[in-house]
Amino acid sequence: MKIQKVHIPVILSILSFFILSGGQVFAQRTTKGPTSSKKNSTLPVGPKMTGDQVIKLRKLTGLGRRGFVKNPEYRTSLGGTVGIDKDWCQITLEYMTAPEFIDDLTFQFYAVSEGVVEGKKVFSFYKSAVKYGDIERSNNHVCTMFLRPSAIKRFGELMAIAVEVLYQGKVVEEMSEEGTKMPEKWWKNPLVVENPSTVMRDGYLLNRSQSPFALISIEGYEFIK
Numbered sequence: 001m002k003i004q005k006v007h008i009p010v011i012l013s014i015l016s017f018f019i020l021s022g023g024q025v026f027a028q029r030t031t032k033g034p035t036s037s038k039k040n041s042t043l044p045v046g047p048k049m050t051g052d053q054v055i056k057l058r059k060l061t062g063l064g065r066r067g068f069v070k071n072p073e074y075r076t077s078l079g080g081t082v083g084i085d086k087d088w089c090q091i092t093l094e095y096m097t098a099p100e101f102i103d104d105l106t107f108q109f110y111a112v113s114e115g116v117v118e119g120k121k122v123f124s125f126y127k128s129a130v131k132y133g134d135i136e137r138s139n140n141h142v143c144t145m146f147l148r149p150s151a152i153k154r155f156g157e158l159m160a161i162a163v164e165v166l167y168q169g170k171v172v173e174e175m176s177e178e179g180t181k182m183p184e185k186w187w188k189n190p191l192v193v194e195n196p197s198t199v200m201r202d203g204y205l206l207n208r209s210q211s212p213f214a215l216i217s218i219e220g221y222e223f224i225k
Contacts, residue, residue, distance in 0.1 A: 055097050055105065055165055057175045062091035062111075062145075062161050064179065071149070072212050088211070089147035091161055093175070094140070102135040104225060106166040109145050110187035111205060112198075115156025123198045124155040127187075130207035132222035142221065146211040151204040162187045 061067060071086040091109060111126040128145060135141065147158065162176035164187075176187070183189040192198060208214055209224045 053172075054099055054102060054167055055095055055173055057093065057095045057163070057165065057173050059094040060092070060161060060163060060175045060177050062089060063158055063177055067091065067158070069146075069213075072216055086149040087152060088149055088213075089152055089158055090213075091145040091147070091158075093143040093163055095143065095165075095173075096139040097135055097137055097141060100137050102167070104131055104133045105135055106131045107143050108164040108166065109205060110162045110164075111147065111158050112160045112182075112186070112192065113151070113156040113158045115154070117155065117199075121197060122155065123192070123195065124151070124201050125193065125198050126151070126201055126205040128205035128207065131225045133225040135222055144208050144213070144221070146206045146208070146213065148204045148206065151201065155201070160186060 067089050068087045069090045071088065091111065093107065097105075106129055108129045109127070113124045113126075115122060115124065126147065130143065130145065132143070159180050160176065160178040160182050162185075163174065164171045165173040174185075176182075176185075178186075183191050186192045207224060208221060
């Protein structure tokens with residue numbers, strides 16, 4: 001079989017062509033102006049968010065075992081692990097905001113549990129607020145509250161949760177989740193809050209900074225005022 005000779009100058013010409021072509025393509029891709037890091041002034045919002053809204057609540061969760069989280073473990077320079085394995089109930093609110101920045105928003109949370117205390121059926125009512133500052137425009141804000149493990153053990157699991165959002169002193173958004181049938185706006189309804197079987201319990205529903213979870217993923221949450 002006859003082997004054809006390939007001239008070295010031809011090979012060099014082909015290689016030079018590909019190298020030069022590649023260099024031109026690369027230059028076209030890299031010489032494009034830098035992408036601005038400034039956020040778009042128009043927020044891509046969901047279909048139910050109107051033009052005058054500053055905030056839209058997306059999802060509220062916290063009922064049942066899916067809302068339970070274990071006590072975080074911390075290690076110290078003294079050695080060993082600090083923390084006991086306990087179940088906290090985490091209430092999670094997902095929301096979006098439209099303005100570039102909001103000075104502050106107050107989130108007023110409500111929760112009710114049902115349990116048997118000293119042989120009697122009792123409804124425990126929890127209420128707590130958290131205020132955030134300098135809220136930047138985003139579709140992915142998250143707010144969390146935590147019910148102490150002792151409350152779950154003593155007074156039962158949560159059967160209903162709700163939140164009101166106050167902006168400039170007015171309620172602008174609200175949302176609730178119920179595991180059983182409840183009156184409309186039960187957190188303000190006299191049938192619930194003034195019921196002889198309802199007991200108001202302070203100090204059990206905590207914001208993130210008051211809980212052992214304060215240092216977990218701290219960069220993913222808003223500044224608490």
